[in-house]
Amino acid sequence: MPRTVAQALQKNLLGNSPEWYKLTIIGFLILNPILMELAGPFITGWVLIGEFIFTLAMALKCYPLPAGGLLAVEAVALGMTSPDTVYNETLHNFPVILLLMFMVAGIYFMKDMLQYAFTKLLIKVRSKIALSLIFCFAGAFLSAFLDALTVTAVIIAVAYGFYGIYHRFASSGSCSVNDDTQLKIECHDHLNEFRGFLRNLLMHGAVGTALGGVCTLVGEPQNLLIGHVMQWHFVEFFIKVAPVSIPVLFIGLLTCVLLEITGIFGYGFKLPEGVRLILENEDKKNDEEMTYKHKAALLIQALAAIFLVIALALHLAEVGLIGLTIIVVLTALNGVTEEHRIGHAFEEALPFTALLVVFFSIVAVIHDQHLFAPIIDYVLHLEGKIQLAAYYAANGLLSMISDNVFVATVYISETQAAFTHGIISKEQFDLLAVAINTGTNIPSVATPNGQAAFLFLLTSAIAPLIRLSYGEMVKMAFPYTVTMSLTGLAAVWWIL
Numbered sequence: 166m167p168r169t170v171a172q173a174l175q176k177n178l179l180g181n182s183p184e185w186y187k188l189t190i191i192g193f194l195i196l197n198p199i200l201m202e203l204a205g206p207f208i209t210g211w212v213l214i215g216e217f218i219f220t221l222a223m224a225l226k227c228y229p230l231p232a233g234g235l236l237a238v239e240a241v242a243l244g245m246t247s248p249d250t251v252y253n254e255t256l257h258n259f260p261v262i263l264l265l266m267f268m269v270a271g272i273y274f275m276k277d278m279l280q281y282a283f284t285k286l287l288i289k290v291r292s293k294i295a296l297s298l299i300f301c302f303a304g305a306f307l308s309a310f311l312d313a314l315t316v317t318a319v320i321i322a323v324a325y326g327f328y329g330i331y332h333r334f335a336s337s338g339s340c341s342v343n344d345d346t347q348l349k350i351e352c353h354d355h356l357n358e359f360r361g362f363l364r365n366l367l368m369h370g371a372v373g374t375a376l377g378g379v380c381t382l383v384g385e386p387q388n389l390l391i392g393h394v395m396q397w398h399f400v401e402f403f404i405k406v407a408p409v410s411i412p413v414l415f416i417g418l419l420t421c422v423l424l425e426i427t428g429i430f431g432y433g434f435k436l437p438e439g440v441r442l443i444l445e446n447e448d449k450k451n452d453e454e455m456t457y458k459h460k461a462a463l464l465i466q467a468l469a470a471i472f473l474v475i476a477l478a479l480h481l482a483e484v485g486l487i488g489l490t491i492i493v494v495l496t497a498l499n500g501v502t503e504e505h506r507i508g509h510a511f512e513e514a515l516p517f518t519a520l521l522v523v524f525f526s527i528v529a530v531i532h533d534q535h536l537f538a539p540i541i542d543y544v545l546h547l548e549g550k551i552q553l554a555a556y557y558a559a560n561g562l563l564s565m566i567s568d569n570v571f572v573a574t575v576y577i578s579e580t581q582a583a584f585t586h587g588i589i590s591k592e593q594f595d596l597l598a599v600a601i602n603t604g605t606n607i608p609s610v611a612t613p614n615g616q617a618a619f620l621f622l623l624t625s626a627i628a629p630l631i632r633l634s635y636g637e638m639v640k641m642a643f644p645y646t647v648t649m650s651l652t653g654l655a656a657v658w659w660i661l
Contacts, residue, residue, distance in 0.1 A: 304373025
């Protein structure tokens with residue numbers, strides 16, 4: 166126990182995080198002002214990006230919000246950006262914040278229906294390869310019409326439900342899962358295998374959101390931005406991007422199958438037979454005990470899910486407002502009227518929402534210090550296919566370390582200015598827009614900070630339970646990054 170106030174302050178700093186982690190963050194906070202004086206804001210800005218990525222990488226040691234937030238506050242205090250720029254960057258991304266506040270909470274109120282449906286799927290589909298392909302394809306298909314964050318929230322809810330069922334049995338050390346044969350299952354022996362199984366499905370689903378998200382106008386926020394600048398409607402956008410997005414989609418699905426066959430890069434985990442018996446037993450028990458009240462609730466949730474898909478596909482309203490509608494309908498019709506029960510729905514997303522605003526602070530530093538300017542200027546002065554390939558590669562690399570919406574915004578604005586001043590032709594402008602869209606969507610799967618859906622998965626409640634760390638996500642995404650990025654580059658060069 167601390168014996169002085171100084172010791173107590175040291176102990177309280179970043180809570181139960183390891184001492185080396187605390188000292189590292191303190192070192193960063195001391196280094197940045199010194200570096201600002203000696204090397205200037207440009208170099209310090211790039212160092213800050215590295216420091217923030219470090220806090221993301223250590224998400225299992227300490228949630229990135231406190232440590233990353235300290236770095237962001239210091240950046241503002243040092244004048245690397247301003248509160249107004251941070252506010253404007255946040256305001257620009259307000260639809261994403263609205264989505265996190267309400268859509269993720271809306272998915273929470275559909276978790277019973279999702280768990281019911283996916284438990285049936287998990288029990289009936291015994292092939293891990295087929296199941297992985299289903300998760301990857303479903304993520305792609307849904308993300309083409311919905312939002313990747315919404316789809317990610319669904320697969321997180323499903324995985325969390327599976328883990329919850331298993332954990333209730335595993336907490337006793339052993340469990341009877343078959344009353345007829347009195348079969349005893351040593352649950353702990355299956356834990357690592359089951360964690361790996363869930364990690365595999367979550368990563369396949371998350372990559373699927375990127376595969377489908379690149380294809381359509383509504384798939385990702387930057388797609389809407391690019392489509393608005395280019396004045397492309399839904400079908401025209403799909404056709405323009407198809408020469409790159411469709412080959413990448415097929416290669417991504419093929420990669421999914423090959424990873425499960427070979428079992429490399431952390432894939433190939435099977436659902437232990439004992440865990441399958443647990444899930445089957447739980448499903449059978451739930452079916453036997455299901456009341457008409459529960460059936461009515463599942464029906465309402467299923468109808469709400471259908472409405473959700475239609476409303477998002479037709480873009481009837483901003484995504485977050487549709488999520489709020491789902492919350493209102495499901496709480497009203499299913500009798501969830503106590504404030505504390507409604508409050509639980511917001512616990513998952515609000516910490517991530519705060520973290521995202523901190524992330525926008527780092528993006529504001531990138532904007533104010535023009536950290537990407539040298540790369541942007543270089544590719545703008547290239548020509549022909551070399552320029553297309555460079556655009557794709559530059560957008561991909563920058564999206565791995567920054568917000569892909571921000572990267573797309575900068576590039577499409579600069580490219581539109583070049584077209585307006587007659588530097589590039591209309592045909593080249595169209596092709597460059599496709600290169601920007603595919604570049605920000607495809608290679609960005611390499612890191613959790615590349616896509617908001619990946620970052621949401623990394624910081625979700627399920628991640629520490631199944632040991633899904635930053636490094637593990639990078640490792641598991643690596644084969645997808647290589648095959649999808651190279652396919653996209655080849656398509657940009659030879660097909661586009």
